[in-house]
Amino acid sequence: MKLGLQLGYWGAGPNPAHRELVAAAEASGFDSVFTAEAWGSDAYTPLAWWxxxxxRVRLGTSVLQLSARTPTACxxxxxxxxxxxxxxHIVGxxxxxxQVVEGWYGQKFPKPLARTREYIDIMRQVWARxxxxxxxxxxYPLPYEGPGSTGLGKPLKAIxxxxxxxxxxxxxxxxxxNIALAAEIADGWLPLFYTPRLADTYNEWLDEGFAKPGARRSREDFEICATAQIVITDDRDASYAAIKPFLALYMGGMGSEDTNFHAEVYRRMGYSEVVDDVTKLFRSGRKDEAASIIPxxxxxxxxxxGDLDHVREQIGVWERAGVSTMLVSPGSVAEVEQLAALVS
Structure with a gap:
């Protein structure tokens, strides 16, 4: 099992602890550092800065939003x-x-799988040169010759x-x-909410992609870098209470009420009733109550x-389920070092 430091995206401003966390991750043997973006800070600037x-550590994005950049810009x-x-570098x-694609970037959302396939093909053309x-x-037609075109566009090779x-x-x-598409055309999968309990289901979807003619990877050389909230504590109740508002936001507040891909992940886990109740409360402004009802x-x-023994045991469960890297978000240098010791 490898560890990646997930810095995520900023809230109201940059996290002053990130400098020391990155240094500790490098010194403690972490494999990678990842950044993210939503509709605030971008992923590339902090990743380049830190x-x-x-x-030594690999530098990844988890994730870049396709609609934020044209494929050639990316x-x-x-x-x-x-x-x-x-x-x-790893491009996630x-x-x-x-909600974000059309509301923030002003781009069309439909056909996300086809757009992803075309986007990656163009990027690989750029790099192959x-x-x-x-x-x-x-x-993403290149050169563009549609409405409003001057007709002067010219195919170019990267300088x-x-x-x-x-x-x-x-x-x-x-x-x-989308998971099957990752197995077919990508080098790895970056699940945000992963449960080892559904490993057999994930493997069925991945195998569908691996079986496609011309698939890029096989299970042996395909990475699964799963975001994992790990809290080493003897006070599990307090930690649950701290995590639940985050889950309530993604389960009940991301996307629109009837189109929330994060909520669908939890429905597939078997929590449809919980998702429905959390969504109703969250969208009526009762966010604290929405978090409190999450079991x-x-x-x-x-x-x-849980405690050290429980965390060590569960890391083994995730590894046996097929996860190659756990993307974690420790809050201190001591936590970075503690996690590194668990997988060394």
Whole structure:
């Protein structure tokens, strides 16, 4: 089992602890550092900033939102960071949801799987640098020749020669078809809410992708980098109470009331009634009550909370379920070192 430090995205401002957490992760043998984005801080700027203070850890995004950048712009950013980091970059991509894509980026949301496939194909053309980049579309046609076009667009080849012609790409996928797509065309899967209890189900979806003609990877060399809330504590009740508001936000407040991909993950876990009740309370402004009604077992399904022996045992459960890296968010240097000792 490997560990990755998940810095996430900022709230109202940057977290002053991130500098020392990144340094501790590098010193303690963590495999990677990841950043995220929603509709505030972007993922690339902090990753480059903190990555410049490291020499060994891989630098990943979990995740970049497809609609935030054109595929060529994303490929340029990835190629640049890969050079600056000496070949340590991982591109983690996700489609987000219609609320963000159409409300924040002003882009169309439909056909997310087809858009993802086309997006990654264009990025890999950029990095391969074998010919000028072209795409027949329909989502990212290059050169653009549609309404409003001057007709002067020209296929181009990247000026910069990539350090690596094949930068790893992972998908932040939640639905069965998207998880299968990750296995078919990507180098890894970045689940946000993962439960080892459903490992057999996940494997069925992944195997569907691995079985596709021309699949990029096999199970043996495919990474599963799962976000894992790990809390080492003797006071489980207090930790449950601290985690539940986060779950209530994602379960009841992300996306629209009838289109929330995070909520669907928990429905697949068997918690449809909980999701319905949390959503009703959260969207009526009763956020504290929404968090309070989440059963402890829901927390336990996708997080690890307990003493050292329990945490060590559960890390083994996640590893046997197929997880290769756990993306964790310790709050102190001591917690970084404690987690590193558990998997050493």
């Amino acid at each position: 990555g410049s203070a490291t020499e 490929a340029m950013a990835a190629m640049t960071l890969d050079h600056l980091s000496g070949g340590r 991509l996700g489609v987000s949801g219609p 074998e010919a000028p980049v072209t795409s027949a579309g329909p989502h 910069t020669h990539p350090l690596r012609s094949d930068i790893p790409v992972m998908l932040g996928a939640e639905g069965p078809k 402890d077992e829901v927390v336990d399904d996708s997080a690890i909370v």
